[in-house]
Amino acid sequence: MTKEEAIRDSARWDRAAEAAAQPLTPYRVFWLFLIAGFVGDLIEVVFWLLTRGELISRSSLLYGPFSLVWGLAAVLLTLVFHRMDDQSGGRIFITGAVLGGAYEYICSWIQEVLFGACFWDYRHLPFNIGGRVNLVFCLFWGLAAMAWVRLVFPMLCAVIDRVPLRRGRRMVRAAALFLTCSTVLSAAALCRMDQRRKDVPALGAVSRFLDEAYPDSLLKDRYPNMGILDEIGWYGRDG
Helix, strand or coil, X not given: CCHHHHHHHHHHHHHHHHHHCXXXXXXXXXXXXXXXXXXXXXXXXXXXXXXXXXXXXXXXXXXXXXXXXXXXXXXHXXXXXCCCCCCCHHHHHHHHHHHHHHHHHHHXXXXXXXXXXXXXXXXXXXXXXXXXXXXXXXXXXXXXXHHHHHHHHHHHHHHHHCCCHHHHHHHHHHHHHHHHHHHHHHHHHHHHHHHHHCCCCCCCHHHHHHHHHCCHHHHHHHCCCCEEHHHHCCCCCCC
């Protein structure tokens, strides 16, 4: 690396650190949510392709390549670790591991309660808790927290600040509208699938529409890693 390149890299990092030190705003947090949700979905698709040789959907939503779990995790990391770059790496790692494990466990529990389904199952891994979370991924959360605080968050803030504010706000509003509609529709379709499994008849126009437009076969194709709890023996696993 030449001296000029080193100077440019140093200046770029200084701008990123300055951007990260700015107060958090809903606008910036939502941008982080968008970026993390999209990139997280892409990472899972690539990881699944490389490890299992299958190209499958890993999206949380019926429409759009987007992971709500990754997006919300980025928001959680941002709110907890904002301006903690002066903390020791060990403290950030431990906090991230504990926080990430608790977050993943809660997400798994919510999926069970709302949809009667799970979207990940760690029972085959050692040191797991009810198949919801395991030690390996808790350690991953700790590493992710360190990477977020030291590198990813500052760089993303610098990128976000380069988007013209007026254009950025239009993009945020459009993305928020699309994600809201897709999330509501996805949740409704999954809830109706759980009702069909329990032999609850379609009593209204909305239920009939969901039955016709989003049958079980379509949902299982969109969520190929989804397991129905009573089919895979998950009920009663916590005791």
